[in-house]
Amino acid sequence: MPFLSAGFLAGVLIVYQLTELLPVMLGVAALLAATLLLGLRRWWLLAGMLGGVGWALLQAHWSLQSQLPREMAGVDQTVIVRVLDLPREEGRRLRFVAAVEADSGSPLPRRLLLSWYRPYPELRPGEIWQLRLRLKRPRSFASPGAFDYAGWLFRQGIGASGYVRKSADNHKLHDAAWSIDLWRLQLSQRIDEMSDVLQEAGLIKALALGIRHDIPQQHWDTLIRTGTNHLLAISGLHIGLVAAFGWLLARWLWRLIPSLCLWLPMQRAAALAALLPASLYAALAGFAVPTQRALIMLAVAAIALLLWRRVRPWSVLSTALLLVLLIDPAVVLAPGFWLSFIAVAAIIALVQQQRKRGWRLLILVQFVLLVALLPVTASFFGRGSLISPLANLLAVPLVSLLVVPMVLAGVMLLGLSDTVAELLLLAADWLLRLLMVFLTQLSTLSFASWPLQLSTSLALMFAMLAVILGLMPRGVPGRWLLPLFLLPAVTGQAQPPLPPGHFQVDVLDVGQGLAIVVTTAEHLLVYDTGARFSRRASAANSVVLPLLRQRGVQRVDMLVISHDDNDHAGGAELLMREMVVAERRVSTPTHDSTANTVSCRAGDSWAWDGVVFEFLHPANHQAADNNRSCVLRIDNGVHAVLLPGDIETPVESLLLETRAAQLPSTLLVAPHHGSLTSSSPAFVQAVAPDWVVFSVGYRNRFGFPRDEVVGRYREQGSQVLRTDSAGTVTLRFGLQPDAVSVREHARSEGHWWWPGV
Secondary structure, eight states, rough: OOOOOOOOHHHHHHTTTOOOOOHHHHHHHHHHHHHHHHHTTOOOHHHHHHHHHHHHHHHHHHHHHHHHGGGGTOOEEEEEEEEEEEEEEETTEEEEEEEEEEGGGOOOOOOEEEEESSOOOOOOOOEEEEEEEEEEEEOOOOOOOOOOOHHHHHHTTTOOOEEOOOOTEOOOOOOOOOOOOHHHHHHHHHHHHHHTOTTTTHHHHHHHHHOOOOOOOHHHHHHHTTTOOOGGGGOOHHHHHHHHHHHHHHHHHHHHHHHHHSSSSSSHHHHHHHHHHHHHHHHHTTOOOHHHHHHHHHHHHHHHHHHHOOOOHHHHHHHHHHHHHOOOOGGGHHHHHHHHHHHHHHHHHHHHHOOTTHHHHHHHHHHHHHHHHHHHHHHHSSSSETHHHHHHHHHHIIIIIHHHHHHHHHHHHHHOHHHHHHHHHHHHHHHHHHHHHHHHHHHHHHTTTOOOOOHHHHHHHHHHHHHHHHHSOOOOOTTHHHHHHHHHHOOOSSOOOOOOTTTTEEEESSSSSSSEEEESOEEEEEEEEEOSSSSSSHHHHIIIIHHHHHOOOOSSEEEEEOOOOOOOOOHHHHHHHSSEEEEEEEESSOGGGGGGGOOOOTTOOOEEEEEEEEEESSSSOOOOGGOOOOEEEEEEESEEEEEEEEOOOOHHHHHHHHHHGOOOOOOOGGGGGOOHHHHHHOHHHHHHEEEEOOOOOOTOOOSSOOHHHHHHHHHHHHHHEEEEEEEEEEEEOSSSSEEEEEEHHHHSSSOOOOOOO
């Protein structure tokens, strides 16, 4: 079974590494070949690999059929939907997942992610509504290292996102029937009612119900820096503890009433009893990947006991792996899948190889987990934590043995004995507060967290092979290869260094906004940071920081904020908190010298590595908002780049009068995203760019860039690039007139589950 499961996992990974999906008939052929090999009972690894390829291909084609057709994007339509899961308030909107009812008569995807802006009604899971919707196809920020939003939607089976339009058609058709999700909502509301006495209500809801969006951002930062954020996922350890409670309760009852053994032996009864509370807890958590894995492992062990069979730990784990992949091959895109299975595999390998027991084994487990999980945390999160073993030594037993039992008992008693429930939840809240104080102190240490990024998929693959070899028992052939497998991860770089005089400009795909990274041989400048979308989400967090971390950047030599609009400056605070920023330039007058912040002013210039930077605007700071944008010119003597922010026609005219000789450029990032108030014919003619990049959001409500503006650049002879279709655009400039390379990330590194625009 281990070889079959490992091969199946490899086959699924092959499919999810493709940029274009293979024909469905190849999937059928792969499954037939796998069946033949299994019938012959030979070549288990190859049979598993062929089976994984075939099954993943069939599932992928089936899932893609449920995505929103291109012709239905942006078209208003009335749809009958059922509310799923728990609606979530985010600022001025309510977000919820809805299933399209089969009798709605609309050829829409089965599941939708919807937003209802204020004023919105109270929605409950299970309710059926008729709604007027405007939908769009899933889309990710197509940028190196960015969060794959389209992949996340694909994993959830969601084929479109959109929002509820104001309409008289919007009304409820049926009330909600009882369901697990409705029960979860009711329990969540009861905990919210106690938030005046529960300081850590967000953590309590995460541990009891798997609802994590109410956890303060400061807590998330602390948990990530200390490597303890896994505790807020209802993990296999928590499921195992609940199962152990059911096991012990059944054994106690069978001993109390011996006649029950005549009906069902005690061991079998205990195995069944362990599954019941574990299944209930997994349902409360929404059946996340770690709970699926733990529940399947428990089920395999329980079935073995019922059949009086003895199973090995590796067989249980590999069976769980195979079943999870059969249920949903797309789970390989989720970090929780890798963290969960690798952690269990590391613990099994360690326990089988080590004779240490007690506290020595607990300490060793934490250090082994730190090393084993490093490739995954580096790939998905871009950082590691040196203090995670120390933090987990206290946090794991405290949360798992004390807090979780208190929280679960308290939640289950709500409505039955509110006094006892409140006492239990208050005790758990007090322990969580103490834990957060301890973790906060640890997180302030300078070595608590450090940037860590595997630059390529190849480096990640070799690092994972090194982990697997490290987990193997002594004497296994090939363990000497472990240092060689680590070399790509240690020495690999995302891109070769730039020679003096050369520079690179990355116009990042941040939706409707602007963020640009300019790199020279030894310096780096960030021009704008994109928007902040919500309390936690921002373009800086989703796009800018992942790109910088992927390239091993730990210091930003200059941060330029062209002006104060959210779509340009929304992520500045986060960037300065997460990166060392040597100097900041802003468009408004400032006296904040303690933060190395000065105003950008026309005429200010400097040189980095043979590349000259100069501000052309503002000459004074009397203009308002957009027209006060910092206009930056970059020049290596052969090629010039112009970054004008959101300037409009009045400033363009001013530049034509005062800076006409400095306007011609190889690359222009279009002013104000291509609005009609900018890119005047005279300005376009004066700049005459070889390339013009429009930084715009997919199907943005402003209609940017406007067709008239795009036409002006095309008539001028410029090559037009748009971030909403090309993704992040990277241009590298050398010291020869033809030494320009252009790369569009969406085309060079896209995925088959990206539906495009």
